[in-house]
Amino acid sequence: MSFDHLSPVLVEALTARGYESLTPVQAQVTEAEAHGRDLLVSAQTGSGKTVAFGLAMADELFDDGRLPFATAPLALIVAPTRELALQVSRELGWLYARAGARIATCVGGMDASRERRALNQGVHIVVGTPGRLRDHLERGALDLENLRVAVLDEADEMLDMGFREDLEEILDATPETRRTLLFSATIPKPIAQLAKRYQRDALRISTVGEDRGHGDIAYQVVTVAPADIEGAVINLLRLHEPDTAMLFCATRDNVRRLHARLVNRGFAAVALSGEHSQNERNHALQALRDRRARVCVATDVAARGIDLPSLSLVIHVEIPRDAETLQHRSGRTGRAGKKGTAVLIVPYPRRRRVDGMLRGARIEAEWMNAPTANDVRHRDQERLIEKLLAPVEHEADDLELAQRLLTERSAEDIAASLVRAHRATLPPPEDLLDAGQPPRRERGERFEREGGHQERGERGPRREQFDDSVWFRLNIGRRQNADPRWILPLLCRRGHVTKHEIGAIRIGPSETLFNIPLAIADRFAEAIQRSANADGEDDSGVAITPAPGGAAYPPRREKAPRDKAPRNTLGRAPGSDRGPRGPGGPRDKTERYKPKPYGQRSPRRPK
Template identity: 40%
Template sequence: MNLFQEMGLPGPLVKKLAQMGITEPTPIQERAIPFALDGDDVMGLAQTGTGKTAAFGLPLLAQLMEVRGKPAPKSVRSLILAPTRELAGQIRDTLVPLVKDTPIKVGLVVGGASINAQIKRLERGTDVLVATPGRLLDLLDRRALNLDATQFLVLDEADQMLDLGFIHALRKIAGLLPDERQTMLFSATMPKQMEEIAASYLTHPKRVQVSPPGKAADKITQAVHFIAKSEKPNLLIELLDGHRDELALVFGRTKHGSDKLAKRLEAAGFAVAAIHGNKSQGQRDRALKAFRAGEVRVLVATDVAARGLDIPDVKHVYNFDLPNVAENYVHRIGRTARAGRDGAAVAFCAPDEMGELKDIQKVMGISIPVASGRPWADLPDPNAKPKGRGGPRRGKGGGAQPGKSQGGPRRRHRSGPRKKAA
């Protein structure tokens, strides 16, 4: 008898896991599944890549296997909400093999796909519906489904749903659900607003945490290059050239910048694709499929790809632009070193990104080893009165080209919040 059996999962489910080569639960699964099987609300805190989908998916399916009869037309027995189309699709793909040869049907509704086709499929009723909040609300507004009989609710990557501005959508959806239900919330971080969400959605939840927020996988080797912004593309090409046969994920901050960088890499001879919020769902799916298959070796992405995507063979993650939100750095580099593999995470830091780097190191509780250059001097306070010509000047950063002048107009700290990219 393995641990999955000891937890109380039904035999057919344990057998399917064994056929997939899964015989031992991960720490988050081992701690969360027994509580969920007992019907308790669960709040799980763990980084991406720790097996959270199975931690909520297995007990959910186990309980649905005990439900007799088909779901009523347009009804949903269990609802799983995810922040992005890619993560929602991945959750669906994880659950489908587990319900093979059972009456349980898993549905998917996300933006970027035909809403009429989704409405048609929902007419028959759904056992497990995986959805993004925006598309779910569109379907609810069209009365294509109802949540009156929903017994289970799962919020996956809940902190990212808050980051993406889904708080009002979540509140509206929650108001349509029965009070008597089981709710599971999984998140990589626990910001203050998350505590409020948990208090609203969960009833006396069992809290399970397997790694502290901000902690990256142990097998990720990290490094930072201090480099002028204009020199970043050249350094990236040089580093990528050293491992052309390995998969590399490159994170940019903006949609336009990611497209521009992808074209630059393509001109340098790399098999490259880009994904971001302006790409259609078909374009994003094709890019990810080609990347997983190794047909594309370099994938340039905004933070839309930072959460939940499980691409086991990613060996390198490059933070071409540092993220505005420090926690997103942890999620980005979590795309490598999956399932016990080794991985490398390299960050590029321009002069105006020193604040972001300091925030990242504070969240992680470490100093990222320096690969080249030296830390840029602190930028002046934008609110401070300008100094005279004789006042101290900003020191030169180690990422600049040796021997070249640092003259020209000085960069000023951008005031106000930075624009958030999808």
């Protein structure tokens, strides 16, 4: 594609950067139809949208092909996170370097006084986060009276993070004649309302269908037992051995826990979350770029704007809240035409939710079992053989040392020692509790309610019901692929008990009942409450609650036979002062039915 329609200084920058053609979003925002108009653009992460709005706003910045003297800002770019703002500043830095543009970055965690000095000295472009920009605006350090173009990058994420008031105050302080460019991966209703308020006759551009970001990303779904999630993460890292991998968790606590687990297992890992300072985040990102660290554990917000060219594997340790978050996370890899892999780790009870999410996002994913320890060892052997058999030029010192080893040991002993030394440098894989998928319900199959899977005509082991026990309930059943093989480890982990302290397990269509000895029931209930979140569920969405009736679930007692009093011919029991009960007979209106107090009612028995 020719760059003739672009400014010469920008063409020089693109050519020096190695650009041979523009991406679809870059080509559409620079067409004649988009010239001078407000733009509402849908573009996926990694599609080159930073350079796209850098090219789109050039006409407003240049006067006769040159930038004017730097005074008040001419362009304002608002980004949701510090990392994304810094990345945008770097991209615009090389794009406008030959034009002599002065760019100021205003983000939280940096020295605010230094940012104010830079603004007072005069800039052409300001890039910042909503909170810091609003702070400079209220203090009078940021003058937007001469602003010609405003850009909102990742607008959907900024609204999700609660920056709507900040954005409105910033945009209200800009001239009405400004040009507004709004870039977002998706256009939900809040984004459409924001665009309607602050844009005029906006041109709608969407490249999601053309470069949705799926072509260069291979999606995989790994189903595991809830207790095997961290073990599956370790085995996936060992199986793929990526140059750089990013693991996504939902909360800071989960990031901290998984990061500590990986470091203890020997992985070179760093963590990114809201609890880390800007210096800590910069050191972590620099370690990833220098290859001193290969694994990054992060939350969704902390990973915004991170661009690592060597990132080839993304693992969703916790399921994304929606399809947009899934695409944002996965978009960290498969950038600029490079191939990447995105793996979702899905506990068995969440299979249907993830399946619906993938269908809604039109993502074709490969469903598979978690890699076992044997799979990892087999892959290690293949990698080692490939590495040793690769043609290399040996140094004279290495050949001399090899000859010396051959005089003292056989070639087989030397090769075995080499393999052992190589394995010692690698983190050991995990032995998973259940590496296979749960059994599917098919016609003609029967399932053992009290102990496990039971095929037609077979009888599996049964778990005995305790005599003095209390029943508890799980909010999952056969419809959620509940199976004792992974329910039993889940109960042991959540309740801090052993498998011998769990009695019968009865799996129903949508719930599961199990009983615990009465002596440890209180301790078990306290443990499951501590291990649950505010909604009463664990990370995989499984809730454990006392069953209705609780201790009333032991076997039914035999009722003693009750003698029936003879009745007279009028339907009245001997000695009774009530009238006859026959049709039309009088009834004593003073005697009414009185229900028993709630505590005296008989508990319901399970159907």
